[in-house]
Amino acid sequence: MAIARLAGLPFPVFWGALAFLLNYLAFIGPVIVAILLLAGALLDASSILAALWPASACYILHLIEGNAVTPVFVGNLLMISPFLVFIAFIFWLWLWEPVGAVLSTPIVIVAMVAQEEFARYRRDQAKADAEEAGEVQAA
Numbered sequence: 834m835a836i837a838r839l840a841g842l843p844f845p846v847f848w849g850a851l852a853f854l855l856n857y858l859a860f861i862g863p864v865i866v867a868i869l870l871l872a873g874a875l876l877d878a879s880s881i882l883a884a885l886w887p888a889s890a891c892y893i894l895h896l897i898e899g900n901a902v903t904p905v906f907v908g909n910l911l912m913i914s915p916f917l918v919f920i921a922f923i924f925w926l927w928l929w930e931p932v933g934a935v936l937s938t939p940i941v942i943v944a945m946v947a948q949e950e951f952a953r954y955r956r957d958q959a960k961a962d963a964e965e966a967g968e969v970q971a972a
Contacts, residue, residue, distance in 0.1 A: 864892075
């Protein structure tokens, strides 16, 4: 939003919301935002350089955020293979088209968390059954 405002583009809130939503579209979302920013800036820019800088700045900020900031904060908490994200992206894009592409990463994360919780539940249930069997034998 700040880049759109600095570039003098109309409706900077729209550009910010678009960048936010397409950030969930793995791999190609930021490229789409950069292309749309370039197209929007070309409409009323005085030079090609004036039209290029918003798209370039947006893409560079995304690269910094995606490769430096997010891995530092999320990397230790959630281990997910980039290959799994890519395969999920391709599958859900094929199945549900653009909606599936946007939802692919959240679906994979929800499935991973559910699998971990089910595994923890089964482990706790097995431990409780073992303790109950031990109490029955002791009596």
